[in-house]
Amino acid sequence: MSSLLAQLLGPDPVITDGAWGTQLQALGLPAGLCPDGWNLTHPDLVRQVAQSYVDAGSKVILTNTFRSNRITLTAHGLADRVLEINRAGVEISRGAAGSRAKVFASIGPTGKMLMMGEVSEEEVFNAFVEQSSALAAADALVIETMSDLEEARIAVRAAKTVGLPVVASMVFDSGKNKDRTMMGATPEEVAEALTEAGADVIGANCGLGMEGYIPVAQRLRMATPLPIWIKPNAGLPELVDGHIVYRTTPAEFARQAEALRTAGVAFVGGCCGTSPEFIHALQKVLRP
């Protein structure tokens, strides 16, 4: 285990952070605009989100770089800013974290499907190597919200070239029992493949609420000796008058998180629909 992980991990789960996109929108990020671009144009507001999580008790915060691989930024017309946006993302989170939290830099999917031939493995690998290198000033890298195990494996291999610990986290939201990735992989298949690809932490995020991720966490835990990372949504989204609403309250979310502790999960945070209030509630329940 890397020294960073050894230092972080104890008997209780490490509290990570919650959603960023919705928080940025609350601060005025226009709909449809690439949030990552704000690292350059509105660093103070991005910093405000990072700070709100540190203040709420996050011991690990991510970065506003989820879409900052070359393939995705090209679609947003920001291809020439890849390095700057990633570097600024780490700097902003680092500034907010100070010595109170570690910075795990976020790497999301390319948004293209390998098996449809929309991108080649080499293009995906190169894009993730480029992004990972630009994030090298972080404490660790988090490959998150992956739906395709193949893309996740390529991302892990690419991220490992930097030498930082790598978290690899996938979305489980498909199949009868909502325990498969979109491409049909089970928690066991994911754990095995990503452990073999060299990940240091394996996890699940987005797609399901706390309830859905408790059994997934237990299965991941059984399938790999590596620490487990879980960031569920605030329940399942409902559409009310054209707005997405998440019904789970911070207190319910935190109460359900007890089961993640019991399952031996190492890192707990939130994804879509969560906010600093959720992190504060997790902190109170899991690290009183």
Place this chain on the structure above:
Amino acid sequence: MEDLKKMYDAILTGNFKAAREITQQALDAGVDPQVLVQEQMIPAMGEVGRRYEANEYFVPELLISARAMKASLELIRPLLAARGAEPAGRVVIGTVKGDLHDIGKNLVAAMLEGAGFEVIDLGVDVTPEKFITALNERHAGLVAMSALLTTTMNSMKTTVDAIAAAGVRNKVKIMIGGAPVTQKYADEIGADGYSSNANAAVALARKLSAA
């Protein structure tokens, strides 16, 4: 040709090389392409859909079967066209204005192609004007719109309204889909249908085309 059942298996297992070879052999042997399509390929795709709904198949299996269908239909379609047979339907598809996500849209496009539809893919961030121009120029009877974000979903309504304003609403059926989209939303904006996945989208497109 003695064993057309092989065609069924090629589609079911997504073996596009076999699908193409068997199609060519069957056509060389004088098999009626319509028989091949109706008796083997469409039932095979139906079984693929059933397995998907039953969680035996997932997206990769859907995609390779759709690809095998497409490979075979590429050989068959010119023959059918020469007889004056029309495709299952003509669909203009795109991700709406402001939204750059294309995985869902591409899955639906692939499945529709596999089902014998002629698909005109306008890509992502498609303005209402682009949809209308394509509808008019290509005489498509169906529009399929996708959005992943709640913030861009409203472009679906704008597009439906623009199609009505352009005076072509009665010539097309409109179907929508994407993570935040629901049947309720489809009803609210006056779309003709909604489907929650790429397999269901094919059944919906067939239903709307027949209506």
